[in-house]
Amino acid sequence: MLGCAARAQVQQEVKPLTVKPNDTTKLKAVTINPLAPSKAAFYSAVLPGLGQAYNKKYWKIPLVYAAIGTSVYAYIFNNNKYHAYRDAYKNRLLGLTDDQFSYLDDSRLIQAQRFYQRNRDLSALLVGVFYILNIVEANVDAHLMQFNVNDNLSLRPDLIQNDLTRRQNLGIGVSLKF
Numbered sequence: 001m002l003g004c005a006a007r008a009q010v011q012q013e014v015k016p017l018t019v020k021p022n023d024t025t026k027l028k029a030v031t032i033n034p035l036a037p038s039k040a041a042f043y044s045a046v047l048p049g050l051g052q053a054y055n056k057k058y059w060k061i062p063l064v065y066a067a068i069g070t071s072v073y074a075y076i077f078n079n080n081k082y083h084a085y086r087d088a089y090k091n092r093l094l095g096l097t098d099d100q101f102s103y104l105d106d107s108r109l110i111q112a113q114r115f116y117q118r119n120r121d122l123s124a125l126l127v128g129v130f131y132i133l134n135i136v137e138a139n140v141d142a143h144l145m146q147f148n149v150n151d152n153l154s155l156r157p158d159l160i161q162n163d164l165t166r167r168q169n170l171g172i173g174v175s176l177k178f
Contacts, residue, residue: 037142044138048131051138055145060137067130075123082116085109 044051048068049061088101089109101109159168 032146036146037139040142041135041139044135048134051135052141055138055141057141064130064134068127068134071123071126071130075120075127078116078120078123082113082120085112085116089113 040051040054042051043054049064052058052060052064085101088099088104089106091097091099092106092109104112159170161167162169
């Protein structure tokens, strides 16, 4: 009797082993922060390059400062040249001819003024364009960081042979794996 009781106790303690296979079709949950793009754009608007730092794309910061800095340098250079030619022309109108541009006549001074004024205005426009481009790039980059790019999304061009003419037809195969 003791032997049967011991067997019954062992049978009660042993539980059947159940194995659950891992579900490989489930996608990993990606946390999406809907405020990240607007935050990156705000940071770039406050200080150019700060949105790129927020997105952890540090290699873009020197590009932002090179674009804006070069445009600012061109603006300052062209502005100084414009004022130099303008002051020389004003002195000519007053009758003074002992300036650094004494080898130029009045029409050349006016032409140089217009040239440097046009380049100055273009440089100011480029400063604004690069500043806005900095903000837009930070916003778009923050949006694209949340974009789902995995192997379950695919688009593969393929050549398909036509059975009637035996020629190759170009086709596109789109597959979605769920």
